[in-house]
Amino acid sequence: MSNILYTPLTQTAFESSGTSNVENPLTVNQLTRQLLPLKVTNNEIDSGLKRVYWLGNYQHKKKPKPVDKCKPKNQLKRLLGLNHPPKDVLSYTDAMKLNELWTSYMKKIVNFDDLRKRGWDGTPGCKYWEQFMTSLYKCDFHGAHIKVISSKCCSYILVAGVIILETKNTFQIIGVDNKLKILPKDQCVFELELEGYLIQLYGKHFIVRSKDRSKKKIKDNLMLEL
Amino acid sequence: MTKIERKKQEFNVEINQNRINYLYQLSTVVAEQCPGLSSTYNSILKGLSQKSLLRVDPEIKRNICKGCDTMLIPGKTVTCRIIKKSKGTIKWSCNFCGKSKTFRKNNNNCIWSENPNFLLQTVIHD
Numbered sequence: 001m002s003n004i005l006y007t008p009l010t011q012t013a014f015e016s017s018g019t020s021n022v023e024n025p026l027t028v029n030q031l032t033r034q035l036l037p038l039k040v041t042n043n044e045i046d047s048g049l050k051r052v053y054w055l056g057n058y059q060h061k062k063k064p065k066p067v068d069k070c071k072p073k074n075q076l077k078r079l080l081g082l083n084h085p086p087k088d089v090l091s092y093t094d095a096m097k098l099n100e101l102w103t104s105y106m107k108k109i110v111n112f113d114d115l116r117k118r119g120w121d122g123t124p125g126c127k128y129w130e131q132f133m134t135s136l137y138k139c140d141f142h143g144a145h146i147k148v149i150s151s152k153c154c155s156y157i158l159v160a161g162v163i164i165l166e167t168k169n170t171f172q173i174i175g176v177d178n179k180l181k182i183l184p185k186d187q188c189v190f191e192l193e194l195e196g197y198l199i200q201l202y203g204k205h206f207i208v209r210s211k212d213r214s215k216k217k218i219k220d221n222l223m224l225e226l
Numbered sequence: 227m228t229k230i231e232r233k234k235q236e237f238n239v240e241i242n243q244n245r246i247n248y249l250y251q252l253s254t255v256v257a258e259q260c261p262g263l264s265s266t267y268n269s270i271l272k273g274l275s276q277k278s279l280l281r282v283d284p285e286i287k288r289n290i291c292k293g294c295d296t297m298l299i300p301g302k303t304v305t306c307r308i309i310k311k312s313k314g315t316i317k318w319s320c321n322f323c324g325k326s327k328t329f330r331k332n333n334n335n336c337i338w339s340e341n342p343n344f345l346l347q348t349v350i351h352d
Contacts, residue, residue: 069293069325077294080322082262089260098252105248108351109241138241140248142267165266211273214242 085165085172087180095143095162095174102143103194109139112195122197137205138214141166144192146173149200151188159183166210242278246271250286257297261322265295284337293325 008025026034032045067079077083110132119127147160159181161173171183171190185203192199208216249271253264268290275282289298298304304318309328319326338344 067323069323073293073295076323077265080294082265082294082296082322085263086260090256094259098255101248101251101255105244108244135241138245140245142249142252164263211270211277214245214274214278 085180088178090164090174091178092162092174092176095164098143098164099145099162105143106139106194109135110194122199124200134217136199140210141171146171147191148183149189149191153187156183156188168209169207242274242280246274246280246282249274253297254299257299258302261296261303264297268295268297284339288327291320291323291325292327293320293323296320296322 006027006029008027009031010025028049029045032049033042036045067076069076071079115128115132120129120132121127141163142165144163145160146163148156148158151157159173159175161175161181163171163173164180165172169185171185173181173183175181185206188203190201190203192201206213249267253267253271256267257264271282272290272295274280290296291298296303298318298320300306300318303321305321307317307319309315309317312330314331316329316331317326318329
């Protein structure tokens, strides 16, 4: 907008306005100075020319109402929009920082050096497999890098990403596309990487809220039919 | 020494303590970018301590908002002001829900975690 004001005008513009041809082309700012009376100051011309006029279907934004503090916590979180994660804020590089925290967290819980001495292979059904799965079942999975191996719906297969939110029935992940994807737990089998081992997780075991998972027990750690 | 030998045998010890520690770290990382996630992490932290009958340290509890469970980092998600009339008490008000908490200044009273006799020894795990 500012570039148009201070560049010289073309002669076609003078012809359309009705004025005669001028040898020295003037800018818009200088031409309004000539036409207007001397009472009008230069600052008023600049402010008048630079004003923006909204045309079309422009509506003023309504101010959001302040939320009552006295409402119960469930309603207050819903009104503030804190329940659902934002779709475009976190990128994949930000999510991988959470994955670095998660790997350091898992090394505290599981001593892999002790397990190797006892003859633990990482395959399902081997020695100490049930004890390992009961400890892993109580862990936190926010920040884990996950991959779908098999599912009833074929379009979910080979979708990978970092878990951001875990609800009762879904995992919500961020992939390489920087987009948020929602995976159902019930129909999928997931895969994890820990210390070079590949571990399979059956989604049917995880259909509880993440708070309540610390107290419940898995009955069958081994193979399941989907 | 007997306790330490037992810990090496069982590889699934102190799961809930570590999980609370991890959730607190996660919510501090995400607090500025998306406060919705940090509120969900902190609400899991509170529910987990109730289920597993563990007490949370008051320094952690002070950094969690009572209204919306977001992380309170001074200067970023909280505005901290000093009230002159009541002799220098500090008031923290949350930027999202607006709830406030006040910390009175009394040099005579302090909580047990701030007392220097609280720390017996520091142990570093490799």
